[in-house]
Amino acid sequence: DVKVTQSSRYLVKRTGEKVFLECVQDMDHENMFWYRQDPGLGLRLIYFSYDVKMKEKGDIPEGYSVSREKKERFSLILESASTNQTSMYLCASTPYSSYEQYFGPGTRLTVT
Amino acid sequence: AQKITQTQPGMFVQEKEAVTLDCTYDTSDPSYGLFWYKQPSSGEMIFLIYQGSYDQQNATEGRYSLNFQKARKSANLVISASQLGDSAMYFCAMREVAANFGNEKLTFGTGTRLTIIP
Numbered sequence: 001d002v003k004v005t006q007s008s009r010y011l012v013k014r015t016g017e018k019v020f021l022e023c024v025q026d027m028d029h030e031n032m033f034w035y036r037q038d039p040g041l042g043l044r045l046i047y048f049s050y051d052v053k054m055k056e057k058g059d060i061p062e063g064y065s066v067s068r069e070k071k072e073r074f075s076l077i078l079e080s081a082s083t084n085q086t087s088m089y090l091c092a093s094t095p096y097s098s099y100e101q102y103f104g105p106g107t108r109l110t111v112t
Numbered sequence: 113a114q115k116i117t118q119t120q121p122g123m124f125v126q127e128k129e130a131v132t133l134d135c136t137y138d139t140s141d142p143s144y145g146l147f148w149y150k151q152p153s154s155g156e157m158i159f160l161i162y163q164g165s166y167d168q169q170n171a172t173e174g175r176y177s178l179n180f181q182k183a184r185k186s187a188n189l190v191i192s193a194s195q196l197g198d199s200a201m202y203f204c205a206m207r208e209v210a211a212n213f214g215n216e217k218l219t220f221g222t223g224t225r226l227t228i229i230p
Contacts, residue, residue: 033217040121042203043220058217090157099145099207099216103157 004104012110019078023091030096032074037088081111114139116221124227133189133224135204146187151201199228
């Protein structure tokens with residue numbers, strides 16, 4: 001079975017802190033994605049990566065950056081966390097040219 | 113740009129009844145795909161069913177079927193004989209070929225919260 005893991009289920013950070021959310025997949029998938037989920041807005045794509053060291057902006061990249069130094073790991077970085085970044089963050093992966101995305105369990109981030 | 117619309121924020125359905133969750137989409141691409149995902153209260157996203165734009169028949173997976181009406185641009189999810197465990201958020205999504213390297217990304221709707229009543 002494909003497994004996508006995220007470093008934390010729940011995280012509480014203060015405004016202005018630098019925050020790292022980690023995602024690891026164990027199936028050698030080329031593509032990885034970061035979404036945020038907010039009530040009434042569904043899932044919105046923040047960034048995605050189709051190869052090591054490659055990244056593409058999604059629909060809402062402002063305030064975020066990403067890092068993919070190894071194929072299995074995709075990190076989402078909040079350089080200076082703000083309260084409007086309080087949300088559920090979901091990571092997903094998929095093999096190249098496949099369409100089904102496999103999701104991690106999500107990280108619920110609260111910024112106070 | 114692609115767009116997915118789910119007009120039902122919430123639904124309540126009696127156990128064992130069939131339920132239809134609505135999804136309409138907008139795209140100018142001739143080739144696309146439509147998904148339904150289930151998200152229980154635990155938070156994980158569970159893939160349910162997929163329909164390709166060129167598929168001749170409606171997709172089915174057990175109690176789930178996708179009522180694909182291409183001319184109307186709708187892709188409704190039908191759950192037959194609903195169960196208490198079907199209570200969850202349901203998301204419709206469309207795959208879109210990204211600008212570079214032919215890689216895929218998904219656009220999601222806002223979701224429908226389905227509650228099954230005993």
